[in-house]
Amino acid sequence: MPLMSDLSTSMISSSSSAFLAPISFNSRAQTVSVPVKSINIVKCVATPQEQQTAYKTNVSRNANIAKLQAGYLFPEVARRRAAHLLKYPNAQVISLGIGDTTEPIPEVITSAMAKRSRALSTLEGYSGYGAEQGEKALRAALASTFYRKLGIEDDDIFVSDGAKCDISRLQVVFGSNVSMAVQDPSYPAYVDSSVIMGQTGQFQKDVEKYANIEYMRCTPENGFFPDLSTVARTDIIFFCSPNNPTGAAATREQLIRLVQFAKDNGSIIVYDSAYALYMLDDNPRSIFEIPGAKEVAIETSSFSKYAGFTGVRLGWTVVPKQLLFSDGFPVAKDFNRIVCTCFNGASNIAQAGGLACLSPEGLEAMQEVIGFYKENTNIIVDTFNSLGFKVYGGKNAPYVWVHFPGQNSWDVFSEILEKTHIVTTPGSGFGPGGEGFIRVSAFGHRENVLEACRRFKQLYN
Amino acid sequence: MPLMSDLSTSMISSSSSAFLAPISFNSRAQTVSVPVKSINIVKCVATPQEQQTAYKTNVSRNANIAKLQAGYLFPEVARRRAAHLLKYPNAQVISLGIGDTTEPIPEVITSAMAKRSRALSTLEGYSGYGAEQGEKALRAALASTFYRKLGIEDDDIFVSDGAKCDISRLQVVFGSNVSMAVQDPSYPAYVDSSVIMGQTGQFQKDVEKYANIEYMRCTPENGFFPDLSTVARTDIIFFCSPNNPTGAAATREQLIRLVQFAKDNGSIIVYDSAYALYMLDDNPRSIFEIPGAKEVAIETSSFSKYAGFTGVRLGWTVVPKQLLFSDGFPVAKDFNRIVCTCFNGASNIAQAGGLACLSPEGLEAMQEVIGFYKENTNIIVDTFNSLGFKVYGGKNAPYVWVHFPGQNSWDVFSEILEKTHIVTTPGSGFGPGGEGFIRVSAFGHRENVLEACRRFKQLYN
Known part of the structure; x- marks a missing residue:
């Protein structure tokens, strides 16, 4: 196979340092709770900085998409987490929010x-x-x-x-x-x-x-x-x-x-x-x-x-x-x-x-992964039970659904984040029937789940 | 991590011989032109065998999807190839149709x-x-x-x-x-x-x-x-x-x-x-x-x-x-x-x-892959040129666009398949402006491209 000789050299230049940039799986911090990874997630939309040049096409925006309220829930949670980190750059944030798996694949x-x-x-x-x-x-x-x-x-x-x-x-x-x-x-x-x-x-x-x-x-x-x-x-x-x-x-x-x-x-x-x-x-x-x-x-x-x-x-x-x-x-x-x-x-x-x-x-290995997260779930359920909360879920799913009767979900989300540096998900993000609840995900490293539960106990004891 | 003990055993039974079935990358035949792989592609739609039981939901079929003519082009080509193989089970079919890459990844x-x-x-x-x-x-x-x-x-x-x-x-x-x-x-x-x-x-x-x-x-x-x-x-x-x-x-x-x-x-x-x-x-x-x-x-x-x-x-x-x-x-x-x-x-x-x-x-390796397919392209272009066809494309793309003036693309496709066991793509599948043309893809093992060109020469000389 001969090399192609005619590709524009500007397109195949090897000078870019970007090639040498660490890819994200190398950027995990040593302390598991430092949220290096989530930084990547937060940059959600192209910022329309240059809107002032203001050439506009004649294509109408899709009216159905315009109906959507705010962003998709989980990017919105990620944005609030990022804002929190700007406010508290040294906070040891723990995420029990987005439902992202954390344990290595067998x-x-x-x-x-x-x-x-x-x-x-x-x-x-x-x-x-x-x-x-x-x-x-x-x-x-x-x-x-x-x-x-x-x-x-x-x-x-x-x-x-x-x-x-x-x-x-x-x-x-x-x-x-x-x-x-x-x-x-x-x-x-x-x-x-x-x-x-x-x-x-x-x-x-x-x-x-x-x-x-x-x-x-x-x-x-x-x-x-x-x-x-x-x-x-x-x-x-x-x-x-x-x-x-x-x-x-x-x-x-x-x-x-x-x-x-x-x-x-x-x-x-x-x-x-x-x-x-x-x-x-x-x-x-x-x-x-x-x-x-x-x-x-x-x-x-x-x-x-x-x-x-x-x-x-x-x-x-x-x-x-x-x-x-x-x-x-x-x-x-x-x-x-x-x-x-x-x-x-x-x-x-x-x-x-x-x-x-x-x-x-593989099936046995998957059971171990599931079993690990179910242990996390038990720890979270026990914590909220011990604090006198009404707790649902957990038994059949990796999510714990904690009742805060009469309270606004986003307020509870914000209070937990502000006072404990723990990211959860506000129940109302899942529909009006979720108002007054917080979803706590069991996906996390064990030490983070244990630390989060210590903080929940400090906050609510 | 303890094993979960309560998964339904019927769901994790290890007795299925399906686990041991050869996966497709092992099923490649020794002779590169035997179309073992395409067999997988052909089974396109769930056959409504049990339509006679005839419970129907009350949900209307999406009228826009109903507008579509026949299947998507490439599955349709694959179906005709499969039908050809049923007719000629021992044919050494060569595919220069679907535009599927064939060479190993660097x-x-x-x-x-x-x-x-x-x-x-x-x-x-x-x-x-x-x-x-x-x-x-x-x-x-x-x-x-x-x-x-x-x-x-x-x-x-x-x-x-x-x-x-x-x-x-x-x-x-x-x-x-x-x-x-x-x-x-x-x-x-x-x-x-x-x-x-x-x-x-x-x-x-x-x-x-x-x-x-x-x-x-x-x-x-x-x-x-x-x-x-x-x-x-x-x-x-x-x-x-x-x-x-x-x-x-x-x-x-x-x-x-x-x-x-x-x-x-x-x-x-x-x-x-x-x-x-x-x-x-x-x-x-x-x-x-x-x-x-x-x-x-x-x-x-x-x-x-x-x-x-x-x-x-x-x-x-x-x-x-x-x-x-x-x-x-x-x-x-x-x-x-x-x-x-x-x-x-x-x-x-x-x-x-x-x-x-x-x-x-990586960029250099990609150039080699591209260079290889461009050599294929040259072989195909030269073949059709030598046979007196008007040939377009090839120079800037891995596709050769061969003119059969006044002929029906699907007829040409069928004649080539019937007489040479070569799969091409009928030009009319790309729109009415493609009528009278055949697209020949340069994606193929070298020996298959050379063999295909020998057969084209036999057919059209």
């Missing part, structure tokens, strides 16, 4: 990814564009690991770069003319992606809700399962169990009711099971354990919280071939078309990691 | 990815959710490698999982109320994503066009650059240079006219430069080499065809902070919001690979 998994990486330098090991719905071996392993005897086949499974990305692609499939329901509170990507696609009306400040979204209130009073008799029919029902942020897991009996509700209404459930393996109670791990669910439900899930893949990016979505639009057209067929047109699959290296996750050793 | 790049993979098993090397717009070091390297002295800064750059995915996310930013123009012929993702977002009318069979899309005809007669005096104003102009499929690269003078055209109309150019490093002629590598382009253009690009990253998945998009909607709101700010809400970044391992690509050794 070696059985990373060695498979390293092997696949190296293999890409060989003729035998090289692979280009992957199979549309993901590598067949991975889909087969997903089917047999998570859906054994549930009638889900390899070709019902779509491997992806994560559940959040798939939620957005599903919204593209549904389009702007559907109506949707969400648990209130819930993971904000459901509502925000719905707003972006134009499925909703404007944000109504008085009730803190978007028009045309059915908010299914989930409170301690109803055991965090909505009273379906009061829920209006919608086309799409987003349902996350174990729930983010409340940590509540729906029982089999509740899910039977949910599936029946969808069937009665002809609705499609988008079931987010990204925390299923955190469940201690004997509740269904998959919506497809419920008879008839294949005709009314899609399930999306992820390796992020099982194997620490938040940065590696790997998830999957199940769209059963039995799920049909009103005209009889299979939803899976349109999802495939969107995946083919708007996506090119998860990284082949990440897929090799996913396959390793589902090997016997 | 070791300087894969070793960086392997290193990053392994580091994820260490406390110091682990990273979770990445920075919103991509790792800072990678963005800095992209800025200094490709946009030095062009006034593009790190925070104008969004690292992604590929240009195709970013095109789709840009369409989500624009929404359904914009109009768009495309080169005709052009890469089908532009038109298809526009249809999906509801920007177009129905497909008009008589002219083979969607209503409400401005098709900018690019032919040998106009040097594959549209006559802008006949082009109606649109909000968005997709422009790919060097072009896929024609291989034509716009000159500086042409791009100056294009930017002026956009400025006069207040349009936004989405400039796809994914093949820029294949250029031999002294044309701009980036639209931002044109003065004033930052106020009217977005640029998207990719490592896919430079470093063989079609399966690794890494690209980037530049949205200058100077680019404003008609109300003065920065486009970058909305793109950031979409990226935050609908995406979680490219794999951290792929980003490590991207950083290695932009090191001095």
Whole structure:
């Protein structure tokens, strides 16, 4: 292979010191609680410094995006953390906010990814564009690991770069003319992606809700399962169990009711099971354990919280071939078309990691990771219990949902941050039903979780 | 860390033989032209076998998706290839169709990815959710490698999982109320994503066009650059240079006219430069080499065809902070919001690979890959020239655009496949302006390209 001699030299100059800059995984501080990493996250938007030059195109801003209130929740939390650090540059900030995994990925998994990486330098090991719905071996392993005897086949499974990305692609499939329901509170990507696609009306400040979204209130009073008799029919029902942020897991009996509700209404459930393996109670791990669910439900899930893949990016979505639009057209067929047109699959290296996750050793290693975070969860739950708080979640999910009755979530968030340098997530960021709560994430190094709990005890004792 | 003892055993059973199934990178055949890999690609949609049970939801199919004609082009090509293999099970099929890279990734790049993979098993090397717009070091390297002295800064750059995915996310930013123009012929993702977002009318069979899309005809007669005096104003102009499929690269003078055209109309150019490093002629590598382009253009690009990253998945998009909607709101700010809400970044391992690509050794290695494919291109161009065909492209892009005047592209595609077992891409798949042409991709092992050219000579001599 001869070198190309004609590339513009200005483009391949080797003089840039940027090449030598430390990449972020070298910049982790020795003291685990120094927030070096988060600095990267905070710079969120291009600052329109040069707006005064003021040439404007003639293209109207998308009115649906303009409906969105403030930034996406977690960047907003990161911004407040950054502002706090400006105020207290030496603060030992501990983040139990954003739900980002902190523990190393088990070696059985990373060695498979390293092997696949190296293999890409060989003729035998090289692979280009992957199979549309993901590598067949991975889909087969997903089917047999998570859906054994549930009638889900390899070709019902779509491997992806994560559940959040798939939620957005599903919204593209549904389009702007559907109506949707969400648990209130819930993971904000459901509502925000719905707003972006134009499925909703404007944000109504008085009730803190978007028009045309059915908010299914989930409170301690109803055991965090909505009273379906009061829920209006919608086309799409987003349902996350174990729930983010409340940590509540729906029982089999509740899910039977949910599936029946969808069937009665002809609705499609988008079931987010990204925390299923955190469940201690004997509740269904998959919506497809419920008879008839294949005709009314899609399930999306992820390796992020099982194997620490938040940065590696790997998830999957199940769209059963039995799920049909009103005209009889299979939803899976349109999802495939969107995946083919708007996506090119998860990284082949990440897929090799996913396959390793589902090997016997990988499954055992994932359990250890999950077990570690569950120990964190217990420490946090015990702390708030000992301080006399009403605490929910924790048992079936890595999130602890702490009640501060009558208080404003952002005020509580700010007080905790100001007085303890601990980042949490305000409940109202997950919907009006989260007002008066704080979500405490169990993702953190053990010493940070213990230190955070000491600070909580100082603050509230 | 104690083991969790309470996971449903049925979910972690180790008995599945699926775990032991060969993964695709082991399944490559010894003879490079045996199409084992493509078998994975072909199974495209969930077959609605159980449609007779016929429970249908009450959710209407998205009418915009229903407008799409047949499947996405490349899966359609793959399906025809699969059908051919059923007919000729022993055929030595050679694919010069889909534009999929075939050569191993240089070791300087894969070793960086392997290193990053392994580091994820260490406390110091682990990273979770990445920075919103991509790792800072990678963005800095992209800025200094490709946009030095062009006034593009790190925070104008969004690292992604590929240009195709970013095109789709840009369409989500624009929404359904914009109009768009495309080169005709052009890469089908532009038109298809526009249809999906509801920007177009129905497909008009008589002219083979969607209503409400401005098709900018690019032919040998106009040097594959549209006559802008006949082009109606649109909000968005997709422009790919060097072009896929024609291989034509716009000159500086042409791009100056294009930017002026956009400025006069207040349009936004989405400039796809994914093949820029294949250029031999002294044309701009980036639209931002044109003065004033930052106020009217977005640029998207990719490592896919430079470093063989079609399966690794890494690209980037530049949205200058100077680019404003008609109300003065920065486009970058909305793109950031979409990226935050609908995406979680490219794999951290792929980003490590991207950083290695932009090191001095990586840049040299990428040039070798590009040089190899350019040699393939020369072989293909020489072959068709020697056979008396009018041949376009090739010089500035890895695609050869062969003219079959008066013939139907799909007929030519079928004849070539039937008689030579070579997969090409029919020009009409890229728009009505591609009718009468065949795109021959230069991505292939050398022996396959040589063998393909021998067969072309047999067929057409």
